[in-house]
Amino acid sequence: MSSKKNTARSSLGIGRLPGSKADVSNLFIHLCTAQNKQGNKYKVGGNIEAVFTKFVSEGKFTIRFKEPAHDLCVKADPVLAKTFLQTLKLGIQNKDIDKLRLSTLAPVKQSQVEKPKTKLVITCKKDYPITTAFPYSLETLRVNDVDLTRVENRIMKLKRLQILDLSHNIIQVLPATMNEMHSLAELHLAHNKIKGISHQVFTGKISKTLRLLDLSNNHMEYLPHTLGQLVSLVTLRLDNNFLKKLPISLGKLTSLKFFSASNNKLVELPASVFHLKMENIDVFGNPFTSQLGIVANNMPKGVPNLREIASAYCVKRGLRPTAADIPATLVEYLQSWLKCLCGRICYESHILTCISLNLKLVAPALTIGNAFETSTPALATLCSQKCFDKFTKR
Numbered sequence: 032m033s034s035k036k037n038t039a040r041s042s043l044g045i046g047r048l049p050g051s052k053a054d055v056s057n058l059f060i061h062l063c064t065a066q067n068k069q070g071n072k073y074k075v076g077g078n079i080e081a082v083f084t085k086f087v088s089e090g091k092f093t094i095r096f097k098e099p100a101h102d103l104c105v106k107a108d109p110v111l112a113k114t115f116l117q118t119l120k121l122g123i124q125n126k127d128i129d130k131l132r133l134s135t136l137a138p139v140k141q142s143q144v145e146k147p148k149t150k151l152v153i154t155c156k157k158d159y160p161i162t163t164a165f166p167y168s169l170e171t172l173r174v175n176d177v178d179l180t181r182v183e184n185r186i187m188k189l190k191r192l193q194i195l196d197l198s199h200n201i202i203q204v205l206p207a208t209m210n211e212m213h214s215l216a217e218l219h220l221a222h223n224k225i226k227g228i229s230h231q232v233f234t235g236k237i238s239k240t241l242r243l244l245d246l247s248n249n250h251m252e253y254l255p256h257t258l259g260q261l262v263s264l265v266t267l268r269l270d271n272n273f274l275k276k277l278p279i280s281l282g283k284l285t286s287l288k289f290f291s292a293s294n295n296k297l298v299e300l301p302a303s304v305f306h307l308k309m310e311n312i313d314v315f316g317n318p319f320t321s322q323l324g325i326v327a328n329n330m331p332k333g334v335p336n337l338r339e340i341a342s343a344y345c346v347k348r349g350l351r352p353t354a355a356d357i358p359a360t361l362v363e364y365l366q367s368w369l370k371c372l373c374g375r376i377c378y379e380s381h382i383l384t385c386i387s388l389n390l391k392l393v394a395p396a397l398t399i400g401n402a403f404e405t406s407t408p409a410l411a412t413l414c415s416q417k418c419f420d421k422f423t424k425r
């Protein structure tokens with residue numbers, strides 16, 4: 032009715048005073064804000080000119096009152112909005128009011144009208160909630176230096192959490208169920224005692240949303256091959272661990288721009304990184320002692336098997352059959368593809384060989400050993416004798 036808008040986070044209820052007669056004439060809409068916890072009461076009986084509900088599926092509706100003559104525009108959780116309107120409708124119809132779930136029109140508590148908390152930082156043991164829950168609305172949670180030993184289930188259940196920082200604790204194992212976290216974009220786990228990670232951690236919902244993974248300064252000796260499923264990963268930090276090798280699937284992280292694995296025990300890199308376009312690679316302080324040459328020749332005498340040929344075709348065409356289409360073991364097999372330096376997809380039929388890879392072709396900013404070094408030994412899967420001849424001569 033008026034263009035003048037006065038918006039406030041509010042608590043909205045329908046109620047009647049305890050003890051009053053169950054009749055529409057005693058019904059009120061009760062609107063409370065942080066400034067006015069007692070709230071304003073609007074009479075329901077004969078006082079509502081119209082209710083506009085066209086956008087109720089988005090949680091929006093408007094109630095037009097006669098006295099005071101103004102509109103109450105509401106934006107709420109869609110489920111709560113529908114429940115509210117349903118109760119209001121029954122109230123206006125004056126039917127079974129004693130059976131409706133109504134408020135007592137009591138003043139609201141501060142927690143009911145304040146903005147939901149989106150960020151929580153805990154750096155002291157006594158601040159870590161033990162008997163109370165974490166606010167459901169958290170988007171950022173940082174818990175540092177409190178000797179946390181595990182990632183708790185109630186943290187993993189925070190559906191809106193985007194940044195989880197548990198660095199500087201004593202966590203040893205990551206639970207497999209972490210993969211079901213809904214919106215996680217950054218996972219900071221530096222300076223813990225993580226030894227190994229189960230392959231499930233990098234699958235599931237997390238594989239689509241995670242953009243930053245910091246596992247530096249831990250005790251890791253290996254990483255699972257499912258690392259390659261983190262398709263949105265931009266930053267990967269693995270510095271100061273005990274890693275000897277990295278999974279070949281590293282080359283599947285097509286969004287990766289910043290990669291560091293300095294001060295590990297790497298003897299080589301996977302040559303699959305050749306397919307990436309990164310901005311910065313830091314692998315300083317690794318031995319890189321692998322000898323160049325053939326590691327294993329897995330080329331079949333005759334034609335590769337049908338499973339391999341059909342799977343390579345599927346990957347090339349971007350087909351992604353699920354367990355509903357083909358056996359689950361085949362789905363897993365399909366995802367285990369390797370890429371030859373020529374770009375061809377291969378599976379078990381390949382020549383595994385250690386080549387010298389010029390990382391300048393992968394990223395403009397490099398730290399390997401001294402300022403002039405640009406190459407490291409790299410383990411390549413080559414699809415044919417032809418590719419072997421071509422790439423080992425280079």
Ligand SMILES: [Zn+2]
Pocket residue numbers: 371372373374375413414415418
């Ligand atoms: Zn090839």
